[in-house]
Amino acid sequence: MDLLIALIAVVFSIGLLIQFNETMIYSQKEKTLQKELEGIGKTASMLLVGNPQIICAVDSAIPPSQIGYLENCVDSSGSYAKITAANLGIPTGTGKYDFAVYEQGLKIAGSDFPVSVPANIYSEKRIVVLSNGNVQKQGLEICMGNATGSCTALSKTELAIYVWRA
Amino acid sequence: MEKAFFFSIDAAIGIAAVFIAMSSMTFLYLQDSSGPKIFQSTDQNMSDSAIIGFYLDKSPADMGLSNAIASSAKQGFCGRIFNYNPNNAIAGMQSAPADKNYCGGI
Amino acid sequence: MNKGIFSGLIAATAIILIGAIILTTSANVKNNGSENFSEKILETKREWNNARYLLDKTLSDKLADSVALPACTFTAPNQEQIESYFSNTIDNSIKNCDFEPVQITSSAQNNFAISFNLGCSKKISNDFEIKKFEKTVAFAKKADVQKDVPAIGKCTITITDLQSNIVEVQKTLP
Numbered sequence: 001m002d003l004l005i006a007l008i009a010v011v012f013s014i015g016l017l018i019q020f021n022e023t024m025i026y027s028q029k030e031k032t033l034q035k036e037l038e039g040i041g042k043t044a045s046m047l048l049v050g051n052p053q054i055i056c057a058v059d060s061a062i063p064p065s066q067i068g069y070l071e072n073c074v075d076s077s078g079s080y081a082k083i084t085a086a087n088l089g090i091p092t093g094t095g096k097y098d099f100a101v102y103e104q105g106l107k108i109a110g111s112d113f114p115v116s117v118p119a120n121i122y123s124e125k126r127i128v129v130l131s132n133g134n135v136q137k138q139g140l141e142i143c144m145g146n147a148t149g150s151c152t153a154l155s156k157t158e159l160a161i162y163v164w165r166a
Numbered sequence: 167m168e169k170a171f172f173f174s175i176d177a178a179i180g181i182a183a184v185f186i187a188m189s190s191m192t193f194l195y196l197q198d199s200s201g202p203k204i205f206q207s208t209d210q211n212m213s214d215s216a217i218i219g220f221y222l223d224k225s226p227a228d229m230g231l232s233n234a235i236a237s238s239a240k241q242g243f244c245g246r247i248f249n250y251n252p253n254n255a256i257a258g259m260q261s262a263p264a265d266k267n268y269c270g271g272i
Numbered sequence: 273m274n275k276g277i278f279s280g281l282i283a284a285t286a287i288i289l290i291g292a293i294i295l296t297t298s299a300n301v302k303n304n305g306s307e308n309f310s311e312k313i314l315e316t317k318r319e320w321n322n323a324r325y326l327l328d329k330t331l332s333d334k335l336a337d338s339v340a341l342p343a344c345t346f347t348a349p350n351q352e353q354i355e356s357y358f359s360n361t362i363d364n365s366i367k368n369c370d371f372e373p374v375q376i377t378s379s380a381q382n383n384f385a386i387s388f389n390l391g392c393s394k395k396i397s398n399d400f401e402i403k404k405f406e407k408t409v410a411f412a413k414k415a416d417v418q419k420d421v422p423a424i425g426k427c428t429i430t431i432t433d434l435q436s437n438i439v440e441v442q443k444t445l446p
């Protein structure tokens with residue numbers, strides 16, 4: 001009788017261990033996916049304010065016409081047409097990722113949140129300036145306080161980028 | 167110890183201890199908060215503020231920050247930017263870059 | 273049978289079980305911290321932009337300082353003189369940037385133009401450095417010098433940035 005109980009207890013314990021292992025593996029997989037989401041999200045956030053495909057180009061009054069780019073300046077021309085998944089380095093499609101960018105609570109790029117909200121959404125806020133198209137160096141110098149005049153070339157705002165698993 | 171139904175009480179206590187330990191570990195380990203996560207790293211905010219303050223000629227105070235980390239802060243970060251005024255009053259002497267720090271702490 | 277055998281069996285199973293749990297837990301995916309290298313890259317680009325701005329203004333400073341007084345005559349600076357000013361600026365600001373030899377593409381007083389390569393890097397740790405962010409930079413300035421009264425008057429120096437048409441230096445000196 002004692003032997004039977006002992007054996008039952010041992011078998012039960014082994015079963016418990018197997019179940020625990022399964023749970024651990026699942027948990028590890030979830031953490032891996034979360035880390036992957038975080039990596040993609042961080043990169044997308046960096047590209048939003050640093051990718052020359054998205055940020056403002058600076059134009060000169062003399063050739064060469066374009067003399068550089070401004071980090072943390074987002075080109076809002078064409079209704080923010082430059083903010084795309086490709087320019088943010090986000091792999092899209094089934095089983096991949098999706099994104100949205102908001103400015104002062106309004107969606108300016110990307111997709112709507114899915115009806116069933118994903119378990120994890122990576123998000124960051126970035127302080128930026130906006131410019132409708134390229135920035136003229138003269139306009140930039142005025143905004144920087146190096147010449148008299150009111151700053152019309154740039155306007156300060158906050159963007160929020162959200163990335164989730166599609 | 168006296169022999170009980172489970173052949174000994176110590177074995178029963180041992181089993182109970184193992185199960186309690188396992189359940190606690192599993193429960194603690196698998197805890198996970200659900201819902202969207204909003205993340206704003208402290209140092210990113212300062213770096214962003216520094217460059218925007220530079221573009222728009224705004225002081226740290228204008229950006230809601232200070233020019234140094236408060237001594238009471240447990241951690242902090244500064245975004246730093248340099249400016250240069252070539253219009254110095256002294257003939258023949260080079261100007262020096264001037265730094266501006268946009269600092270915040272928690 | 274010795275009743276101790278069953279207790280021993282249970283105890284051994286418990287120990288194996290706990291050991292297996294510890295092993296499984298420690299084999300968990302490590303949080304590698306992902307030091308946010310992407311932000312360091314962005315930081316390097318920002319520093320490059322700041323360095324470019326500083327050297328842009330430094331050139332105007334040098335041109336203004338290239339006016340001889342009291343004669344009020346402008347002499348175009350040479351490569352070494354410009355690089356000396358540039359080095360002073362970099363040494364006192366963004367130290368992880370450097371520039372390659374400056375080329376004077378035009379030394380005319382009304383269109384003094386230079387170009388050079390500006391590069392910035394960043395060290396993450398003793399063994400890891402972000403690849404240099406390097407680009408060619410070009411500046412163009414106009415230097416005006418006016419003596420209000422020939423031979424004895426004050427000298428007004430005006431340096432205008434041709435890329436923005438902004439007056440960067442305007443001073444009147446005895």
